[in-house]
Amino acid sequence: MDRFRFLAVAKRSMSSLNTASIPKTQKVVLINDVGDYDVLKYENYAVPSISDDEILIKNKFAGVNFIEAYFRKGIYPAQLPYLLGREATGVVVAKGQGVSNFEVGDKVGYLSxxxxxxxxxxPAIGKIVKLPSNSSDEKMKLYTAALLQGLTALTFIHDAYEVKKDDYILFYAAAGGVGLIMTQLLKRKGAHTIAVVSNDDKKKLVEEFGAEYVINSSEGDILDKVLQITGGQGVDAVFDSVGKDTFETSLNALKIKGSFVSFGNASGPVTPFPLSKLSAKNIKLLRPQLYGYITEPADWKRYTEELLDLLESGELRILINKTYPLEAYQQAARDLESRKTTGKLVLEIPQ
Structure with a gap:
């Protein structure tokens, strides 16, 4: 894929190029404390200086993810003040003199x-991909919406638990960003999807994206319905992004030798439990995170190429629910955490 060049370059000891045209301050969203939505601040902050081996990216779009709530609430530790965000697309506006694989004006998507x-x-060597020079704003927004959650879904169904044809797979928050992507990828692998949503509108949406079975969690017991679907056997694997509130359901929904992939804390961290709980059915329990699967350059290249191929071919649909201005991130966070949204939320960065 010569439109997407994956980046690896040796370090050089040189000074940065002239950055006189770059402002001294910028607008950011950060936290100075942990707590509720009121700790989210939109304010001025220094523009970072780059070293010889770094680039400076002027962001156009950034993706909204649930992980920001974990930092805001103190579930994940952070050094304060802490600038939020995990992924973006933008344009290179300055580069260190030791950087040879970027030029000012290059359009990029990256995880950071x-x-x-x-x-x-x-850094010039990182989780970054060069985008086509003719990428429109809408295309860059699409890449932003797909990058983190698409790679999460791809790596989890290959590496955390390798999904096989005819596997029964249970997963939650199916109408969210990861959920809609996982729905499509599981169907593509020939698995039987059991998707959990919170209302009938989301149920209809997930069915449109290809889910075979959809459970509305507000209508009856999830476990009973899973066992009905699987003839009492349970599922081969669970992908659980909810955490505390669904742990027991997920555990009981697994068949003998099933795999429990826990990757989120939407309802709070799982309450500590004795490992002997896993013994009755020889359950495998994993707590993966994306970066563990894309640390090696070859893995980053392989998974990113696969994701971009799926996007370019139209095999993978990305639903962007809403685009907010950066200054309205507090409202975006409220909307996401109140389960009012479907698909992906994106922030538009002021230029």
């Missing part, structure tokens, strides 16, 4: 912290 900002510095 501190993307809820007008500018982000980034």
């Amino acid at each position: 912290g501190a993307t809820f900002a007008q500018y982000t510095k980034y």
